[in-house]
Amino acid sequence: MTPRLELRNISKRYPGVVANDDISMAIAPGEIHAVLGENGAGKSTLMKIIYGAVQADSGEIVCDGNRIERHDPATSRALGIEMVYQHFALFESVSVVENIALSARMPFDLDALSRQVVELSERYGMPVDPRRIVHDLSVGERQRVEIVRCLLQRPKLLILDEPTSVLTPQAVEKLFETLRQLSAEGCSIVYISHKLDEVQALCDSATVLRGGRVTGTAEPRKTTSLELARMMVGANLPEMHIEPARPSPAPILEVKNLSADPPHAFGTALRDVSLSVHGGEIVGIAGVSGNGQAELIAHLSGELRHRHAEAIRLEGQPVGRLDAGERRRRGLAFVPEERLGRGAVPGHSLRDNAVLTAHRAGLVRGGMVDRGRAAAFADRVISRFKVKANGSGAAAQSLSGGNLQKFIVGREMELAPKVLLVSQPTWGVDVGASAFLRQTLVDLSRAGAAIIVVSEELDELFEICDRLLVICQGRLSSSLDRRKTDREEIGLLMTGGTESSTHKGSAGALHH
Amino acid sequence: MDLFVAIFAGTVIAATPLVFAALGELVVEKSGVLNLGIEGMMLMGAAIAFGAVVAGYSMPVAILAGGLAGAATSLLFGVLALTFLTNQYAAGLALAIFGSGVSAFLGRGFGSAPIDALDRIHIPGLSDIPLVGPMLFRFDPMVYLALAMFVAISWFLYRTKSGLVLRTIGESPQTAHAIGYPVIKIRYLAVLFGGLMAGLGGAYLSVAYTPLWVENMTAGKGWIALALVVFATWRPQRVLLGAWLFGGMTILQLQGQAIGLAVPSELLSALPYLATIVVLVIISQNRQMLALHFPASLAKPFRPAG
Numbered sequence: 001m002t003p004r005l006e007l008r009n010i011s012k013r014y015p016g017v018v019a020n021d022d023i024s025m026a027i028a029p030g031e032i033h034a035v036l037g038e039n040g041a042g043k044s045t046l047m048k049i050i051y052g053a054v055q056a057d058s059g060e061i062v063c064d065g066n067r068i069e070r071h072d073p074a075t076s077r078a079l080g081i082e083m084v085y086q087h088f089a090l091f092e093s094v095s096v097v098e099n100i101a102l103s104a105r106m107p108f109d110l111d112a113l114s115r116q117v118v119e120l121s122e123r124y125g126m127p128v129d130p131r132r133i134v135h136d137l138s139v140g141e142r143q144r145v146e147i148v149r150c151l152l153q154r155p156k157l158l159i160l161d162e163p164t165s166v167l168t169p170q171a172v173e174k175l176f177e178t179l180r181q182l183s184a185e186g187c188s189i190v191y192i193s194h195k196l197d198e199v200q201a202l203c204d205s206a207t208v209l210r211g212g213r214v215t216g217t218a219e220p221r222k223t224t225s226l227e228l229a230r231m232m233v234g235a236n237l238p239e240m241h242i243e244p245a246r247p248s249p250a251p252i253l254e255v256k257n258l259s260a261d262p263p264h265a266f267g268t269a270l271r272d273v274s275l276s277v278h279g280g281e282i283v284g285i286a287g288v289s290g291n292g293q294a295e296l297i298a299h300l301s302g303e304l305r306h307r308h309a310e311a312i313r314l315e316g317q318p319v320g321r322l323d324a325g326e327r328r329r330r331g332l333a334f335v336p337e338e339r340l341g342r343g344a345v346p347g348h349s350l351r352d353n354a355v356l357t358a359h360r361a362g363l364v365r366g367g368m369v370d371r372g373r374a375a376a377f378a379d380r381v382i383s384r385f386k387v388k389a390n391g392s393g394a395a396a397q398s399l400s401g402g403n404l405q406k407f408i409v410g411r412e413m414e415l416a417p418k419v420l421l422v423s424q425p426t427w428g429v430d431v432g433a434s435a436f437l438r439q440t441l442v443d444l445s446r447a448g449a450a451i452i453v454v455s456e457e458l459d460e461l462f463e464i465c466d467r468l469l470v471i472c473q474g475r476l477s478s479s480l481d482r483r484k485t486d487r488e489e490i491g492l493l494m495t496g497g498t499e500s501s502t503h504k505g506s507a508g509a510l511h512h
Numbered sequence: 513m514d515l516f517v518a519i520f521a522g523t524v525i526a527a528t529p530l531v532f533a534a535l536g537e538l539v540v541e542k543s544g545v546l547n548l549g550i551e552g553m554m555l556m557g558a559a560i561a562f563g564a565v566v567a568g569y570s571m572p573v574a575i576l577a578g579g580l581a582g583a584a585t586s587l588l589f590g591v592l593a594l595t596f597l598t599n600q601y602a603a604g605l606a607l608a609i610f611g612s613g614v615s616a617f618l619g620r621g622f623g624s625a626p627i628d629a630l631d632r633i634h635i636p637g638l639s640d641i642p643l644v645g646p647m648l649f650r651f652d653p654m655v656y657l658a659l660a661m662f663v664a665i666s667w668f669l670y671r672t673k674s675g676l677v678l679r680t681i682g683e684s685p686q687t688a689h690a691i692g693y694p695v696i697k698i699r700y701l702a703v704l705f706g707g708l709m710a711g712l713g714g715a716y717l718s719v720a721y722t723p724l725w726v727e728n729m730t731a732g733k734g735w736i737a738l739a740l741v742v743f744a745t746w747r748p749q750r751v752l753l754g755a756w757l758f759g760g761m762t763i764l765q766l767q768g769q770a771i772g773l774a775v776p777s778e779l780l781s782a783l784p785y786l787a788t789i790v791v792l793v794i795i796s797q798n799r800q801m802l803a804l805h806f807p808a809s810l811a812k813p814f815r816p817a818g
Contacts, residue, residue: 053690074692089687091680093804098676103691108673133804 002065004029004188005050005081005157010059012045019045020056021212027157032179032189034199034220036232037209038430040388040400043192046209047159050190051083052076063157077103080156084146084163090134097130100149121148124178126171136264140289140456147175151182158182159190164198170491176202194232194430196225208232233432240435242442245466248279252450253300253332253419254313258320260295263304268292270299273476275469277419277450282441284465285454285476288494292474293454297423300452301334302327314419328357333417335409337424337454339401343408346397350389353396354378354411361415377414385410386436402426402433409437413444420444423454438464458487472496517646519763524655525721527759529554529713529730531658533737534744534751535665536709541741542669543702544682546811547589548604550710551734552611557582557711558718559615562725565627575630575654575715582711583704585611590703594696597813612728622725630654630720654716661709666748678702682807685814695814710734736785743792746805750795758788 003026012020019042027033037043048054050061052071061068063079076083090099097114104113114130121128126144134142143163150158160179164172179189179202193199199206200220208216208231216231258273270292277283287293298304300312302324309318314330324334336342344353351374355363363374378392385406389399396404405425412420425441426434442464445451455461461468462482470477470493477493533550540547561578565571585607592603630652633639639649669675678698681688685695717733718725736758744750761784769777796802 072692073690077692085690089690091683091687092808093683093806094676094680101673102676102680102688102693108676135803 001028003027003062004031004064005190006062007046007050008060008062010046010049010056010061012042012049012054012056018212020049023059023209023212023214025207025214025217027188027190029156029188030183030186031205032183032191032203034203034206035190035192035209036194036196036199036206036228038194038232038402038432040211040403041209041232041430042212043209044161044400047083047161047190047192050076051081051159077105077153080153081159082150082153082155082157083159083161084143084150085161090142090145092135093133095131095133096128096137096145099134099145100130100152103149104152116152117148120151124148124151124174126174136267138289138294151178155187157188157190159192161192162194163191164193164195170495172198194434196220196228196431199228200225210234229431232430240439240442240463242464243446245281245445247281247466248448248450250278250316251276252279252315253277253452254316255300256311256313258296258299258306258311260299260304260306263295263298268295268474270295271474273474275476275479277452279418279448279450280445281466282445282451282453282464283479284461284468284482285452285471286458286461286468286490286494287456287471289456291471291494293423293471295474296471296476297334297336297421297454300421301332301336329360331418333357333412333415333420335405335412335420335422335425337427339404339408340397344396344404347395349378349393349395350382350387350399350407351375351378351392353407354381354392358411358415378411381407381410381414384414385440402429405429406433406437409440413440417449419450419452421452421454424457425453425455426457426460427455434460458490461490462487470494513643515767517643519760519767520647521651522763522766523756523760524651525759526762527755528655528658529716529721529733530737530740530755530758531662531752532713532716533710533734534740534755535658535661535748536706536713537737537741538744538746538748538751539665539669539678539709540702540706541810542682542746542807543678543699544685544807544809544812544814545593545699545703546600546604547586547593547607547703547706548601548738549585549589549607549611549734550706550737551730551732552608552615553582553585553707553710554714554717554730554734554737555611555615555728556585557714558729559618559622559714559725560711561715562622562627562718562723563618565719566622571630571719574719575712578715578719579708579711582709582714583707586703586707586710589707590700593813594699594703597815600811600813608734616727619725619727624724624726626722626724627719629723652720654712654720657712658716662748662752669748679807682809685809685812689814689816695816699814710737713737732785736788739789740792743789743796745796745798745802746807750792754788754792757791758784761787 006026008024010020010023023046035043045054049056052073052075055071061071068075097110097117100117101108101110101113117128117130126148128144128148164175183189191203203220206218206220207214210232218228254276256274258270260270262269268291273296299306302322305323306312306320309320312320314332319327340346354377355369355374358377361377363370363377375392382389382392387407388403425437429437441451453461453465465482468480468482468485468490470490472494533554537547537550557578560581561574564574564577589603589607592598593600632650632652635649639645669679677693681693681695681698689695714730717729740751740754744754765780765783768780
């Protein structure tokens with residue numbers, strides 16, 4: 001059978017790095033093919049080459065037996081190749097349906113298109129309101145829009161880059177059903193993921209990349225996770241090491257009856273949110289994106305200020321009305337969900353990005369940046385957190401997602417914060433770096449810091465958190481002990497089920 | 513009542529050059545390009561249109577020539593800013609100075625005599641209705657063209673796919689390129705359209721409004737057009753309102769000067785500029801709306817990656 005897509009000896013060099021080195025693979029019609037690899041292994045570059053957003057230096061791409069001569073995204077789309085980017089290619093200021101209309105090959109009729117979007121999104125269990133402005137959507141919601149947009153084109157080859165990291169377990173199952181159905185209809189799927197269990201559940205075959213080269217091919221269903229991980233990392237994965245928590249007697253961060261109007265027209269109102277975090281423990285906040293996480297984080301970090309200073313207390317002191325800078329001065333550190341643009345300035349060097357939050361660590365003297373110390377600080381983060389970067393002079397945007405995340409987390413940890421607020425710590429980060437980041441968070445908490453992790457990945461929360469809370473429609477559930485709850489209970493709370501109906505005793509007991 | 517009609521009609525006429533120039537610039541900026549050279553393009557349009565009338569061409573030909581002169585001037589900006597990716601602020605400022613100089617040079621032969629202004633329309637019946645006739649049906653065709661352009665541009669930007677593509681290119685050219693739209697080509701078209709509109713606005717000044725040729729006769733209207741777009745938060749309706757506000761203040765201060773208000777005339781002349789900016793600042797306070805309408809990649813050069 002002629003492969004739907006065949007790559008022959010693809011190579012791509014960037015200054016100082018070989019992103020893809022002599023890569024060949026073939027994907028049959030209807031095949032679900034996984035591409036596995038660590039960050040910086042060259043997966044994203046390879047996908048961009050398939051899609052035509054980046055041109056290969058050498059090698060050829062053959063689609064349905066025809067060699068693609070001049071390759072660009074328009075060619076790909078004409079051939080039926082669609083891609084869901086890891087960093088979404090959506091326009092912020094226009095509505096969902098307008099975004100979809102831009103890439104739709106059909107007459108410009110927004111009403112008809114809206115109906116199609118609703119129909120398709122309901123059929124595949126991915127609720128999307130076509131009239132909402134993308135600007136106000138959460139990451140998870142944006143991904144649904146991207147996927148629906150691709151499906152609308154009835155693609156012959158669909159490329160998905162880390163698609164499940166923002167979905168609930170139920171939604172992942174729905175997505176897999178969709179993908180299996182698409183595959184049964186003859187659509188080939190290239191599935192990039194670092195979640196080995198998902199690859200094993202979904203994919204027919206896998207190509208493993210490391211350092212820009214193919215290091216192995218496998219049938220995931222007949223290969224163990226350990227073997228796959230070894231092909232990817234080139235060594236055995238570090239094992240998580242978690243000591244029991246010894247919480248401090250008094251909470252370090254306390255939130256009491258925090259209510260807030262939505263900050264903008266499409267935001268979520270926070271309703272009577274209370275939580276407390278002690279030193280030495282990690283508290284996780286689970287929830288489907290868009291249920292008030294962004295608003296809660298903004299209030300905790302100080303990006304949004306609250307009119308009642310007492311609503312938020314840091315070491316007993318009311319801080320609700322203080323701005324983010326003042327809260328940082330008092331020992332709160334924050335790692336936002338968006339690495340580029342909020343966690344780091346894309347075009348600035350790592351050294352300059354270090355100064356942005358670490359200026360209190362002696363990097364600024366008399367109003368002048370001490371460049372030597374700043375560089376030394378950045379270098380220390382780079383070596384301690386094993387960041388793959390071309391020195392402290394490298395621009396933040398030149399790092400892969402996982403490496404930049406390691407740098408940002410490392411930068412905050414070097415400041416020895418009393419409270420660390422982390423949003424989506426390992427979103428789009430590969431296995432090796434995720435394990436490292438999680439271990440780092442655990443170590444920091446055991447050293448006495450209070451840590452709040454907001455994540456949409458339940459596995460992650462169950463792995464590292466001591467207590468879990470679920471946010472749904474701006475309300476926070478009461479605290480659940482990780483050892484006394486399970487995915488099912490959390491999953492029900494995430495979709496609005498009440499505690500009394502799901503788990504009678506334990507939640508109530510903890511509350512009093 | 514006659515005074516009211518005179519002020520209303522005067523307002524609409526005084527606003528027309530701004531309506532052309534500012535709507536043109538709105539389209540340019542919506543594509544993510546900032547062309548500061550409106551003043552220069554208007555002056556080129558004014559000079560060429562006036563010259564064409566002096567040379568004996570018919571009014572429609574002269575006005576069209578003015579528009580095309582504006583477009584040709586904008587092409588210079590396009591080449592600098594879009595092909596050679598020079599700084600758009602610098603290229604636009606250079607264009608303003610260039611247009612002012614070249615138009616002054618071209619205008620040396622025109623003399624200072626006025627020409628016969630563009631005829632106003634007269635629709636039997638409609639134009640003769642008391643009050644409504646002189647207020648709505650006795651303008652020259654360019655006034656109606658300006659309003660038609662307003663309707664057409666609003667419809668184009670918010671109701672057509674091409675308009676959506678243009679807006680999204682202004683927001684994220686990289687994304688639009690990734691989907692497969694020709695960013696540079698579309699930006700060129702927008703810049704040329706902006707030039708055409710500025711040229712028409714200039715032509716209106718020299719062959720209908722004044723109607724004579726004076727060096728630098730736009731007197732900063734190109735800059736006001738630029739401010740209108742910004743303070744109107746990139747929305748056509750507000751551009752139109754802003755232009756009318758400016759036109760109204762212009763007429764009112766002329767009336768003020770005519771009845772001999774005890775205020776220095778220089779101060780009165782400055783009033784329209786001041787009032788326009790103050791009012792537009794007040795109405796552009798809504799940040800949510802601003803975020804939704806501001807072209808995020810405004811004035812950032814785009815080079816296709818890969």
